[in-house]
Amino acid sequence: MAKGLPKRSEDYSAWYNELVKKADLAENSPVRGCMVIKPYGFAIWEKMQQTLDKMFKDTGHSNAYFPLFIPKSYLSREADHVEGFAKECAVVTHYRLKNAEDGSGVVVDPDAKLEEELIVRPTSETVIWSTYKNWIQSHRDLPLLLNQWANVVRWEMRTRLFLRTAEFLWQEGHTAHATKGEAIKETETMLHVYAKFAEEFMSMPVVRGVKTESERFAGAEETYCIEALMQDGKALQAGTSHFLGQNFAKAFDVTFSDKNNQLQHVWGTSWGVSTRLMGALIMAHSDDEGLVLPPKLAPIQVVIVPIYKGEEQLAKISEKVAGIKSELEARGISVKFDDRDTLRPGFKFADWEMKGVPVRVAIGARDLENNTVEIARRDTKEKQSYSLDNVESVIADLLDQIQENIFHKALMFRDDNITKVESYEEFKEVLETKGGFISAHWDGTPETEEKIQEETKATIRCIPLENEEEEGTCIYSGKPSTQRVLFAKAY
Amino acid sequence: MAKGLPKRSEDYSAWYNELVKKADLAENSPVRGCMVIKPYGFAIWEKMQQTLDKMFKDTGHSNAYFPLFIPKSYLSREADHVEGFAKECAVVTHYRLKNAEDGSGVVVDPDAKLEEELIVRPTSETVIWSTYKNWIQSHRDLPLLLNQWANVVRWEMRTRLFLRTAEFLWQEGHTAHATKGEAIKETETMLHVYAKFAEEFMSMPVVRGVKTESERFAGAEETYCIEALMQDGKALQAGTSHFLGQNFAKAFDVTFSDKNNQLQHVWGTSWGVSTRLMGALIMAHSDDEGLVLPPKLAPIQVVIVPIYKGEEQLAKISEKVAGIKSELEARGISVKFDDRDTLRPGFKFADWEMKGVPVRVAIGARDLENNTVEIARRDTKEKQSYSLDNVESVIADLLDQIQENIFHKALMFRDDNITKVESYEEFKEVLETKGGFISAHWDGTPETEEKIQEETKATIRCIPLENEEEEGTCIYSGKPSTQRVLFAKAY
Numbered sequence: 001m002a003k004g005l006p007k008r009s010e011d012y013s014a015w016y017n018e019l020v021k022k023a024d025l026a027e028n029s030p031v032r033g034c035m036v037i038k039p040y041g042f043a044i045w046e047k048m049q050q051t052l053d054k055m056f057k058d059t060g061h062s063n064a065y066f067p068l069f070i071p072k073s074y075l076s077r078e079a080d081h082v083e084g085f086a087k088e089c090a091v092v093t094h095y096r097l098k099n100a101e102d103g104s105g106v107v108v109d110p111d112a113k114l115e116e117e118l119i120v121r122p123t124s125e126t127v128i129w130s131t132y133k134n135w136i137q138s139h140r141d142l143p144l145l146l147n148q149w150a151n152v153v154r155w156e157m158r159t160r161l162f163l164r165t166a167e168f169l170w171q172e173g174h175t176a177h178a179t180k181g182e183a184i185k186e187t188e189t190m191l192h193v194y195a196k197f198a199e200e201f202m203s204m205p206v207v208r209g210v211k212t213e214s215e216r217f218a219g220a221e222e223t224y225c226i227e228a229l230m231q232d233g234k235a236l237q238a239g240t241s242h243f244l245g246q247n248f249a250k251a252f253d254v255t256f257s258d259k260n261n262q263l264q265h266v267w268g269t270s271w272g273v274s275t276r277l278m279g280a281l282i283m284a285h286s287d288d289e290g291l292v293l294p295p296k297l298a299p300i301q302v303v304i305v306p307i308y309k310g311e312e313q314l315a316k317i318s319e320k321v322a323g324i325k326s327e328l329e330a331r332g333i334s335v336k337f338d339d340r341d342t343l344r345p346g347f348k349f350a351d352w353e354m355k356g357v358p359v360r361v362a363i364g365a366r367d368l369e370n371n372t373v374e375i376a377r378r379d380t381k382e383k384q385s386y387s388l389d390n391v392e393s394v395i396a397d398l399l400d401q402i403q404e405n406i407f408h409k410a411l412m413f414r415d416d417n418i419t420k421v422e423s424y425e426e427f428k429e430v431l432e433t434k435g436g437f438i439s440a441h442w443d444g445t446p447e448t449e450e451k452i453q454e455e456t457k458a459t460i461r462c463i464p465l466e467n468e469e470e471e472g473t474c475i476y477s478g479k480p481s482t483q484r485v486l487f488a489k490a491y
Numbered sequence: 492m493a494k495g496l497p498k499r500s501e502d503y504s505a506w507y508n509e510l511v512k513k514a515d516l517a518e519n520s521p522v523r524g525c526m527v528i529k530p531y532g533f534a535i536w537e538k539m540q541q542t543l544d545k546m547f548k549d550t551g552h553s554n555a556y557f558p559l560f561i562p563k564s565y566l567s568r569e570a571d572h573v574e575g576f577a578k579e580c581a582v583v584t585h586y587r588l589k590n591a592e593d594g595s596g597v598v599v600d601p602d603a604k605l606e607e608e609l610i611v612r613p614t615s616e617t618v619i620w621s622t623y624k625n626w627i628q629s630h631r632d633l634p635l636l637l638n639q640w641a642n643v644v645r646w647e648m649r650t651r652l653f654l655r656t657a658e659f660l661w662q663e664g665h666t667a668h669a670t671k672g673e674a675i676k677e678t679e680t681m682l683h684v685y686a687k688f689a690e691e692f693m694s695m696p697v698v699r700g701v702k703t704e705s706e707r708f709a710g711a712e713e714t715y716c717i718e719a720l721m722q723d724g725k726a727l728q729a730g731t732s733h734f735l736g737q738n739f740a741k742a743f744d745v746t747f748s749d750k751n752n753q754l755q756h757v758w759g760t761s762w763g764v765s766t767r768l769m770g771a772l773i774m775a776h777s778d779d780e781g782l783v784l785p786p787k788l789a790p791i792q793v794v795i796v797p798i799y800k801g802e803e804q805l806a807k808i809s810e811k812v813a814g815i816k817s818e819l820e821a822r823g824i825s826v827k828f829d830d831r832d833t834l835r836p837g838f839k840f841a842d843w844e845m846k847g848v849p850v851r852v853a854i855g856a857r858d859l860e861n862n863t864v865e866i867a868r869r870d871t872k873e874k875q876s877y878s879l880d881n882v883e884s885v886i887a888d889l890l891d892q893i894q895e896n897i898f899h900k901a902l903m904f905r906d907d908n909i910t911k912v913e914s915y916e917e918f919k920e921v922l923e924t925k926g927g928f929i930s931a932h933w934d935g936t937p938e939t940e941e942k943i944q945e946e947t948k949a950t951i952r953c954i955p956l957e958n959e960e961e962e963g964t965c966i967y968s969g970k971p972s973t974q975r976v977l978f979a980k981a982y
C-alpha cells in the first residue's frame with residue numbers, strides 16, 4: 001500500500017525525504033541546494049500565502065517589493081548582521097557572459113566586472129532601511145507597516161527539501177515605529193499572528209517564546225519565536241519575529257522629528273516565515289501511508305473515486321457525482337473527481353492517501369441503488385457508509401472534525417513530550433531515550449548553553465512567554481536560576 | 492493643482508517619471524537599475540496578479556516554482572537562447588564573503604569560488620526544460636501546463652521605472668505538448684488571455700499579432716504579441732506568447748512515447764507578462780493631474796472626503812459615511828474614508844486625483860441637511876450632486892461606466908492613430924508628425940526591416956492576426972508584398 005515509503009519508526013529521515021518526493025511536493029533542482037516546488041506542493045504553499053497575507057492585511061500591513069540585490073557595503077553597515085550573513089551568501093560579480101574563444105560555450109566577460117559586488121538578499125533589512133531613510137521624516141510617517149513576499153538565498157552547505165535550502169520563498173515584514181513600546185508590541189502581535197496561523201490552519205501546536213542571546217537574529221535586540229515539535233521528537237523553529245531596537249535605524253541613519261520637533265532614531269521590527277513551514281506541516285501530521293493535510297490548507301479537500309464496471313455504470317455515477325461536487329463547491333469545498341480510466345480504485349485510494357486528501361468518497365453501482373456512499377477520513381482511516389441525502393453536510397462536518405482532530409493529536413503528542421528534568425544526568429537520558437522538549441533550569445549564560453550544545457547537540461529552543469517564575473538551580477552549572485527554558489534537538 | 496507634474500504635451504517622458512514618483516508607485520533603488528515598488532504601486536500589481544492568476548487557472552494551468560539560478564552551461568544548450576541572454580545577465584561567481592584584512596569591511600572570499608558560475612534567471616526555459624526531462628515520459632504526462640510568478644534579471648544599461656528595469660517581476664508560463672497543433676493552440680489561447688486582460692481589466696485596447704523573425708524571442712519559432720499604443724504615439728509590447736517548437740525539448744532531450752509507443756520530442760510554449768504592464772497602465776489613461784486607473788484594478792475605488800468645521804460636524808458626517816462605506820464594501824467595492832485632520836479638502840482632492848482613484852465623494856454638513864453628496868469622476872472630472880438615498884447604486888454604476896469610458900477613449904485614440912501609408916516619404920512624415928501605428932506594405936525581409944529601423948527608429952511591432960490579404964509594394968524596396976504590417980516607435 002505505501003508504495004515503498006519507509007516507516008517513520010525505522011528511518012524518520014528517509015520517510016520524510018521519500019514522502020516529499022512521492023507526494024509530488026518538491027525535488028532537488030540541477031542547482032546545488034535549490035529546490036523545484038512541484039505544482040501540488042506549490043498549491044499548499046499558495047494556501048498558506050493567501051491565509052497569511054490576509055492576516056497581515058487585517059493587522060494593518062501592506063505589501064511592497066524591494067530589490068533582489070544588496071550592495072556588498074550595505075551588509076557591513078550593521079556589525080552583527082554582516083557577521084551573521086556574510087559567510088553564506090551568493091555574490092554577483094559580473095553582468096555579462098561572452099563566447100569562449102575556444103568555442104566551448106560561454107564564459108564570464110572579464111570586462112563586465114561590477115564596481116561593487118552585489119549580494120543576493122539573504123534577508124532585506126539593509127536595503128529596506130536604506131530606503132526607509134527617504135520615506136521617514138516625521139512622526140506622521142510612522143508607523144510604516146510593510147511586508148514583502150520574496151525569494152532569498154543563504155548558501156547552506158547541507159540542505160534538505162523545504163527544511164533548509166539555498167534558495168527559499170518567504171515573507172519578510174519590516175516595520176518602523178516612533179517608540180520602543182510600539183515596536184515591541186508589533187513584534188509580539190506578529191508572533192501571535194504566526195502562532196494563530198500554525199495552530200488554526202496548520203493544526204500544529206506551538207510554544208511561543210523568546211530566543212536566548214546566542215540564538216538571536218543577527219542585528220536584533222530580541223527574537224521571539226514559535227517552536228513546534230515534530231513526530232521524531234525534534235523541535236522545529238516555525239517563525240520568528242524580531243525587535244530590532246534602533247540598530248538598523250542607526251546603521252542607515254533613519255530619523256524622524258517627533259511631536260516636540262526633536263530628531264529621534266526610528267524603532268524597528270522584522271518578522272518572517274518561509275517554505276520551511278511546508279517541512280513542518282509535512283512532519284507534524286503525516287504517517288506511513290503518506291501526507292496528512294489539515295483541511296484548511298489542503299488544495300483538494302475531497303476526492304471522489306467511482307467504483308464501476310463499464311461505461312454505463314460510470315455514466316450514472318458521474319451524473320450523481322456532478323451534483324454532489326457542485327453542492328460541495330458551493331460551500332467553498334474543493335473537490336476532485338478522479339475518473340481516470342486506466343487506474344484501479346485501490347491504486348487511486350493509495351495515491352490520494354499519499355497526497356493527504358482529508359476526505360475520500362467512494363461511490364459504486366450498489367451505492368447508487370442503496371442511496372449511499374462510503375466515506376473515509378485520511379486522519380483516522382475510519383470508513384463509514386452514509387446516506388446520499390445530506391452527504392454535503394456530513395462532509396463539511398467531517399472536514400471540521402479532521403482539522404480539530406489532527407490539532408488535538410499533535411497537541412497531546414507535544415504535551416506528552418515536554419519533560420521536566422532536575423539534573424544533567426536526567427537531561428541526557430531523556431534526550432537520548434525520549435527526545436522532545438526538555439524543560440530545565442539554566443543559569444542564563446551563553447557559556448553553559450554552548451557547553452550543553454557541544455556535549456548533547458541540544459539547544460535552547462526558547463524561553464516560553466508564559467513561563468512561571470520558579471526558583472531552581474542550573475542543571476549544568478548548579479548556579480541559581482529563576483525559570484525553566486525549553487531544550488531540544490532541532491531541525 | 493497638479494503639484495508640479497509636467498504636462499504631457501510638453502514633456503511626456505518627464506511627466507511619466509514624475510507621475511510614477513508622485514503617485515507613490517515606485518522609485519529607483521540604491522542598486523543600479525533595480526526598483527522599489529511602493530505599497531500603492533504594489534497594490535495595483537497585486538490586483539493584476541490575482542486577475543491573471545485566476546485566468547491562468549481557469550484555462551487549466553497550475554503554479555510551481557523553479558530555481559532563481561541557472562548553471563551557466565544550461566544557457567548555452569539552445570543556440571539562439573544564449574545569444575539573446577548572455578550579454579545582459581547577472582553572474583554569481585562566489586558563495587561567501589570574508590572580513591577584509593585591512594578592516595575596511597567585507598570582501599569576496601577567493602576560496603569560495605563556484606566550480607560553475609550561476610546565472611540569475613533572465614527567463615527560465617532552460618532550467619524548466621531540464622526538469623521536464625524527468626517529468627515527461629509518456630503521452631499521459633502531457634500536456635504539462637505550468638506557470639510561475641517570479642523575479643528575473645536582465646542587465647539593461649538604460650532603465651526606466653516599470654518599463655525597463657534590471658530586475659522585474661513577472662509570470663512565465665511553460666507548457667509541454669504532444670503535438671505541434673496543441674502547442675500552437677496553447678500559444679494562441681494565452682495570447683487571447685493576455686488581450687482579454689488588457690482590454691477588460693486594464694481598459695487598454697491591444698493589437699494581437701505575430702512578431703517578425705528578427706523580433707522573435709530567442710529560441711522561439713513564432714512569437715505572438717499584444718501591442719498597445721501610448722498617448723505619446725509610441726507603441727508598447729504588453730505581453731508575448733511563444734511557440735517554441737521542439738527547440739528546448741531537443742536542447743534538453745525531452746522525449747515521450749506516444750500512443751503508438753514511438754519516442755518523440757515534446758512541443759513547447761512559453762508566455763509572460765511583467766511589471767512592465769504597470770508602465771503601460773500608467774501611460775494608457777493618465778492625465779496632467781495624475782494617474783487615471785480603471786476601476787477593476789484600482790486598489791481604492793472610492794474615496795470619501797468629509798467637508799467639515801469642528802469635531803461635531805465631523806462626527807455626524809463620519810456616522811453617515813460609515814453606513815455608505817459598509818454598503819459599498821458589501822458590494823465588493825473598496826472604499827477609503829479620508830478623515831486625516833491635518834489636511835484641507837482641496838489638498839486631499841488633488842492627492843487622490845494624483846493617485847487615480849476613480850470616484851471621489853465629498854460630503855459636508857449642508858449635504859447632510861439636503862440628503863445629498865457630491866460625486867466626482869476621475870476620468871472626465873465631471874462633478875454632480877446625488878441623493879444619498881441610492882448613492883451605492885449610483886457609485887456602482889459609475890465605476891462600470893468609468894471602466895468602459897476609458898477603454899473607449901483609448902480605443903478611439905488608438906484607432907485614430909493607425910495610419911495607412913503608401914510610400915516611404917509618407918511613412919517618415921507620419922512617423923515624425925503624428926506617430927502612432929503606421930500600417931504599410933513590407934517585402935518580408937529582415938534587411939528592409941533593419942534599414943527602416945536604422946533610418947527612422949521605427950520597428951515592425953507586429954503582423955496583425957486579423958490582417959486582410961492585400962496586394963501591394965514594399966514602401967522601402969518597392970518589391971511585391973501581400974499584406975500590411977504595423978510599424979511604430981516603441982518603448
